[in-house]
Amino acid sequence: MSAAAATNRDMPSLYGTAGSLRSERRWALIWAYISLIFSAIILLTPPVYMLITSLKTSAEIADQKGNPWIVRNPTLDNYWELITNSLFQGFFINSVIVTVVVVALTMVISILAAFALARMRFWGSQVLATGVFLTYLVPDTLLFIPLYQIVGGLGLLNSIWGLVLVYPTLTVPFCTWIMIGYFASIPKELDEAALIDGATWPQMLMKIFIPVALPGIIAATIFAFTVSWAAFVYPTAFITTPDQMPLTIGVVSQLVRGDVFVWGQITAGALLAALPPVIVYAFLMDYYIAGLTAGATKG
Amino acid sequence: MAADASTAPNMSSAPNSGRASSLQRLARRRSTIAVLMTTPLLVVLIGLVAYPAGYGIYLSTLNRRMTGFMEGEWLPTGLGNFEILLESETFWAVAWQSCIFAITAVILKALVGFWLAHMLHHIPSKGQRKWRGMLLIPWVIPPALSTLGWWWMFDPAYSSINWLFQVVGIPAVPWLGEKWWARLSIIIVNVWYGAPFFMIMYLAALKSVPEQLYEAAAIDGATSWQRLRYVTLPMMANIISITVLFSLIVTFANYDIVRVLTNGGPRDLTHVFASYAFQVGILSGNIPRGAAVSLFMFPILAICAFFVLRGVTRRNKEQM
Numbered sequence: 001m002s003a004a005a006a007t008n009r010d011m012p013s014l015y016g017t018a019g020s021l022r023s024e025r026r027w028a029l030i031w032a033y034i035s036l037i038f039s040a041i042i043l044l045t046p047p048v049y050m051l052i053t054s055l056k057t058s059a060e061i062a063d064q065k066g067n068p069w070i071v072r073n074p075t076l077d078n079y080w081e082l083i084t085n086s087l088f089q090g091f092f093i094n095s096v097i098v099t100v101v102v103v104a105l106t107m108v109i110s111i112l113a114a115f116a117l118a119r120m121r122f123w124g125s126q127v128l129a130t131g132v133f134l135t136y137l138v139p140d141t142l143l144f145i146p147l148y149q150i151v152g153g154l155g156l157l158n159s160i161w162g163l164v165l166v167y168p169t170l171t172v173p174f175c176t177w178i179m180i181g182y183f184a185s186i187p188k189e190l191d192e193a194a195l196i197d198g199a200t201w202p203q204m205l206m207k208i209f210i211p212v213a214l215p216g217i218i219a220a221t222i223f224a225f226t227v228s229w230a231a232f233v234y235p236t237a238f239i240t241t242p243d244q245m246p247l248t249i250g251v252v253s254q255l256v257r258g259d260v261f262v263w264g265q266i267t268a269g270a271l272l273a274a275l276p277p278v279i280v281y282a283f284l285m286d287y288y289i290a291g292l293t294a295g296a297t298k299g
Numbered sequence: 300m301a302a303d304a305s306t307a308p309n310m311s312s313a314p315n316s317g318r319a320s321s322l323q324r325l326a327r328r329r330s331t332i333a334v335l336m337t338t339p340l341l342v343v344l345i346g347l348v349a350y351p352a353g354y355g356i357y358l359s360t361l362n363r364r365m366t367g368f369m370e371g372e373w374l375p376t377g378l379g380n381f382e383i384l385l386e387s388e389t390f391w392a393v394a395w396q397s398c399i400f401a402i403t404a405v406i407l408k409a410l411v412g413f414w415l416a417h418m419l420h421h422i423p424s425k426g427q428r429k430w431r432g433m434l435l436i437p438w439v440i441p442p443a444l445s446t447l448g449w450w451w452m453f454d455p456a457y458s459s460i461n462w463l464f465q466v467v468g469i470p471a472v473p474w475l476g477e478k479w480w481a482r483l484s485i486i487i488v489n490v491w492y493g494a495p496f497f498m499i500m501y502l503a504a505l506k507s508v509p510e511q512l513y514e515a516a517a518i519d520g521a522t523s524w525q526r527l528r529y530v531t532l533p534m535m536a537n538i539i540s541i542t543v544l545f546s547l548i549v550t551f552a553n554y555d556i557v558r559v560l561t562n563g564g565p566r567d568l569t570h571v572f573a574s575y576a577f578q579v580g581i582l583s584g585n586i587p588r589g590a591a592v593s594l595f596m597f598p599i600l601a602i603c604a605f606f607v608l609r610g611v612t613r614r615n616k617e618q619m
Contacts, residue, residue, distance in 0.1 A: 006424055028523075032421035036430055039415055042438050043491065048460060052449040061457070068459040097437060120333035128337065130608065135348045137545070137604040139552030141573035142597065143348065145590040146355035163305035201332050230441030233556045233573070237321045237581050248443045253561055270444040281439045283453045285432050288439075292496070293503045 014058035031081065047271070054078050061263050065269040078268035088269065090243055093248035095229060095273075098163050098246055105164075107221055109133060114179030115205050119191065136173035140233045143169070145199040149239050162238050167228050174227075175220040178294040182216030183209055219291030220282055225275045248274040313582040314325050314465070356617075359591035369587060380591035389567055390575075396482065397571040399584050401551040404489040404537050407551075411490060412497020418497065420505045431502065438495040446559040449488045451476075453560070479567045485569060493549075497542055505531065541610040544603045551603075552596060573598045 053061060055074045066072075082088045117129050118120070147166050148157070156162030186209060194204050210217065233251040242254050251269040257264065281288050360377035364371045369379030384390040415434060419427055436447065452459050453474035459473040462463045474484050508531060512610075554573035557563065563570040563578060570578065572592060580589015 011555075024523075028421055032418040035414070035609075036422070036434075039418075041431055043434055046445055046448040046452065046491070047436065047440060053451060058363040064457065067456075068457065068462050109339040110342060112336040116336035120329055120336075122330050122333045125333075125383075125394040128340075131344060132340070133608060133611070134604060135344055137548055137607060138348060138352075139548060139573075141554045141576065142600065143351045143355060144594050145576065145586060145593055146351040146358055147347070148337065148471065148581065149586065150354065166347060168343050172340065172343045176420040200532060201329065204473065205498065219598060226439070226441075230443070231618045232441070232558075233577075236558065237577065247440055252443055253537070254445065260476045263457075266447055270447045274444050275439065277439055278436070281435075285428075285435075289435070289499055291433075292499055296407070 011159050040280065046275075048266040050271055053263055054265075054271055056264055058262060058264055077270065082265060082269050082272060087242055087254065088250070089246055090152055090253075091247045091273075094160050094244060094250075095246040095248075098160050098167065099228045100226060101111040101164050102167040102171060103224045105222040105223060107167055107217070109168065109172050110175035110179050110220065111205075114176050115184050116211055117176070117181045118183035119209075120201075128175075131181070132173050132176050135169075136281075138169075138173075140231075142172060144233050144237050147234070150239055156240055157238055158244055160239075160244050160246070163231070163234055166234050166238075167231060170227050170231060171224040175224055178220055178223075178291065179213070181214060181294060182213040186212050190199070215287060215290065216294070218284065218287045219294060222280060222288050223281060223291045229277055306510040333393050337580070346516050353592060354468045355590045359586050359594050361587040364589065365587060366614055368506075379422050380588045384591060384595070389570075390592070392420045392568060393570045393572060393575045393592075396569060397551060397596075400482065400486060400489070400553075400571055401547055404486045404493070404550050405491045405543060407436050407545050408484065408546060411494040414495065415596070416501035416505055419502055425504075431499070434498060435495045437492050438499075443555040443559055445492065449484075449491075450560050453484055475561055476565060479563060481569045483598075485560055486554055488560060489550060489553065492556070495548060497546070500538060501535065504535045508534045537610055537614050541548060541614070542606055544610070546595040548600050548603045548607070551599060589616050 019163050049069070052069060052071055055071045055076070055078075057073060057075055057077065060072060113132075117125050117132075147169075149167060151157055151162045154162070154165070156165060190208055190212070191204055194208055199207065230248060231246075232252075235246050236253075239249060240243050242250065247253065251266070251273050255266045255269050301498055307571065358365075359380055360368050360527070362379070368377040371379035371382045374382040419430055419434075422430070423556050455476055458471070458474060464471065475481050493551055512534070513526060514531050516530050521529065541605070549572075552573055553571060554577065557569060557571050557574040558577070561569045561573050568574075572595060576592035577590045578589075581588050583589075
């Protein structure tokens, strides 16, 4: 700082522009912080306001006088009522079962397929890789009606196993696609060395590819987890009885009853339901973001 | 023990059968293994995507009770559902609303995301992680749940946004009660949810622009606008088009936000294709017509998907 100031004083004619560049940079920095603070406030307002509401009693929520943005008598009753509510516990258990099974299935399917597609060139492998990417671009709302009929034909409507059956359409294509990218980036010399040492293909996958591509596997797992946890179209279409509902549709449909909105409980339920993905994100943010950007930049 | 077990098969298969045949066997084994490994994927792709797609097309040609093909008056038999939709005013309103919603929301998301990424790129890299983590939170919360919070903030009687407006002296806004305000509300929620995704993609792209290009531009006396116009944008053009088209697909097919926020109301004026298909197909029980509504999304999605694929392939070639 001081050295720069000194040169400025000594040779004003030459370094005048540099000084203005510096002040321009400082203003750009201040402007950047101002806009970031502004957008952070806007982006975080809805969840924060949900938290505020969830800490209020129903009487306080119904009271139209006064500032809705402050809590006068904070209470955890809304959370306690939900946690002890067997219906809500059921939603949570359903979500956990569906998500765990789907994530496990997805990872097995996509790791096996990605390994074959990235390393064993066979007839049609290129076409299949493109097909995987294209199916990733198929949104769930395009096919939910035929799937409704198919799931109904199998007798799995109104059952979490119907969800387990169809959720892989949301997770498998993307996970396979990014795993192909990660596997393809592993140097060929590694598997040549393994082949020379007499490793079989399964050994190669287990001992080399999975350990080396672990960051990619974590990113894909997080993706599969968040997608199956947040899935909304399929459960809304397939599930009608509360005992089989996962959290998303359970909170949206069961806590909103008729004309009586118990907003304290609704917001508390929504926040509790959003907690698992947020926790995963908080601890594994870098993997999460790697998975997010991998879709377009890798593969 | 373990060593014996693993060497035993090698001992039996290795002996003097000749180099060519063992290579052949390797090739044969390699392709069989490859097929085995891709079978589960093929089952998912064919059984749960390709077959439903074909079945959906078939469904859309049936009549309401699915006892035969749907008669058409001016379109041939089987296309009756499409004919009825094309003649219905509600359907055209849905189509327009889907386009208005998707295009406006994607443009806004791209602009906000680009701006946020640019601002983030400016600040020292030590703080970037923290800010990035905070700004991505809307993307992490399942949209169906965060929309509940927005719904509560838009509530006609208790709107906390209107309360803030009233403090500043702005008249109360009928967020979900009036046609254009309801449409705007849906766009606002979608932009809020999706802009952080654009920010992350653009930030990654901004970081990959070589610093020398900016230095060279600065030496040539380029203003910051010129640096943006002639260095940043051309370097990011591909990733921008990929994210925009990708987001166009997802936004066009969006369901959660409309379902939770307005459920199509007021008077079916905020329905998009997905929510309308849901209403017609599942709630009113006319499965074939619902399938037909969904299928109307297909041409637009296919065009976007084609260009996304082209962009991604081109990008991969550049990186190699």
